[in-house]
Amino acid sequence: MGLFDRFKRRKARDAAPPPAPVQPWPPPPVAPMPAYQNFEIPPEPDQPAWMKYPVSAPKGHIIVFANEKGGVGKSTSAFHTCIALCNAGERVAALDVDLRQLTLHRALWARQESEREYGVKLPGPEQIMLAQQNENELAEKLRMARIHNSFIVIDVGGHDSPIARKAIFMADTIVTPVNDSFIDLDMLGHIDPRTGDFKTLGNFARLVEHLKDPGIALRSTPLDWVVMQNRSRSLATNNERKVRDALDKIAPAAGFRIVPGLSERVTYRELFPLGLTLFDLDTLPDLGKAQPNAREEIWAMLRALNLPSAALKRAIAPPTDDGSDFA
Numbered sequence: 001m002g003l004f005d006r007f008k009r010r011k012a013r014d015a016a017p018p019p020a021p022v023q024p025w026p027p028p029p030v031a032p033m034p035a036y037q038n039f040e041i042p043p044e045p046d047q048p049a050w051m052k053y054p055v056s057a058p059k060g061h062i063i064v065f066a067n068e069k070g071g072v073g074k075s076t077s078a079f080h081t082c083i084a085l086c087n088a089g090e091r092v093a094a095l096d097v098d099l100r101q102l103t104l105h106r107a108l109w110a111r112q113e114s115e116r117e118y119g120v121k122l123p124g125p126e127q128i129m130l131a132q133q134n135e136n137e138l139a140e141k142l143r144m145a146r147i148h149n150s151f152i153v154i155d156v157g158g159h160d161s162p163i164a165r166k167a168i169f170m171a172d173t174i175v176t177p178v179n180d181s182f183i184d185l186d187m188l189g190h191i192d193p194r195t196g197d198f199k200t201l202g203n204f205a206r207l208v209e210h211l212k213d214p215g216i217a218l219r220s221t222p223l224d225w226v227v228m229q230n231r232s233r234s235l236a237t238n239n240e241r242k243v244r245d246a247l248d249k250i251a252p253a254a255g256f257r258i259v260p261g262l263s264e265r266v267t268y269r270e271l272f273p274l275g276l277t278l279f280d281l282d283t284l285p286d287l288g289k290a291q292p293n294a295r296e297e298i299w300a301m302l303r304a305l306n307l308p309s310a311a312l313k314r315a316i317a318p319p320t321d322d323g324s325d326f327a
């Protein structure tokens with residue numbers, strides 16, 4: 001074979017593959033459903049039939065734990081929400097947008113380590129990792145995650161950032177934990193310390209106000225913003241009552257509702273680094289006994305979130321008279 005033939009063969013081999021055949025658009029009409037299935041919609045003459053049968057992808061509900069105040073219990077509440085939802089039999093994805101802390105993912109990795117260590121299988125969410133702290137990547141990963149999960153739990157760092165804004169923009173439910181301190185309320189609203197009157201909205205409340213209307217097109221229901229009282233004590237202190245009064249005054253202007261969260265418990269702090277919750281102590285009885293009130297408190301937190309799932313509502317029904325967790 002001559003040099004020229006060899007050159008021609010190499011050129012043919014290296015040539016770009018032929019372009020993929022172009023798919024017809026719009027796709028050919030879908031054959032109408034047989035009448036006996038009783039959900040046939042008569043096609044209108046000017047619209048192709050395939051537009052009448054949209055593929056109904058399951059649409060995961062996005063719960064974003066966010067507050068520009070740090071250290072208020074976002075990650076702790078997000079983690080417990082994730083695991084409680086999994087215990088209720090829901091398909092859950094977890095995503096941490098604070099790539100420097102990754103608290104939620106670290107807890108979930110610790111959970112996997114605990115599973116290996118103790119040789120057990122524990123219910124847990126799908127973990128979705130971002131390669132970079134980038135809003136477009138977040139939107140794309142959420143789009144995919146929503147197809148096959150009923151809930152997506154997002155933990156947002158305690159500061160403003162473009163990715164935090166994107167998560168809030170896409171949220172169906174925003175959960176903002178606060179502790180019983182006036183400093184924690186500052187990002188939500190300002191109260192006159194002398195008269196106790198409401199003065200203005202805080203920066204975080206303004207941000208939610210700014211983002212909730214443009215995001216409405218993405219949501220099937222209006223945004224539900226809940227402020228969750230975290231680390232409450234069984235006997236409400238005077239300060240706790242004052243903080244609650246202040247929250248009541250800010251709520252109508254900011255557009256949130258106030259719900260009970262987790263109370264102050266050492267167990268939450270002790271189990272978190274192992275990636276475990278009180279629910280797991282049934283599977284791992286050697287680690288301790290779950291206090292029924294504490295477990296009920298986690299269910300109560302979920303009930304207060306009022307999430308859209310009949311299965312979840314059944315699983316988290318209030319305890320029956322015999323004291324068992326499930327109705």
Ligand SMILES: Nc1ncnc2c1ncn2[C@@H]1O[C@H](COP(=O)(O)OP(=O)(O)OP(=O)(O)O)[C@@H](O)[C@H]1O
Pocket residue numbers: 069070071072073074075076077101103156157158230231262263264265266268269272
């Ligand atoms: N209900 C609770 N009972 C006891 N300790 C709690 C409770 N909730 C949170 N904590 C503790 O409070 C601290 C802050 O909690 P966490 O890390 O969840 O807050 P965060 O809002 O996610 O913080 P950041 O803004 O840094 O992300 C942690 O030490 C955690 O163990």
Ligand SMILES: [Mg+2]
Pocket residue numbers: 074075076101103155156157
């Ligand atoms: Mg955190």
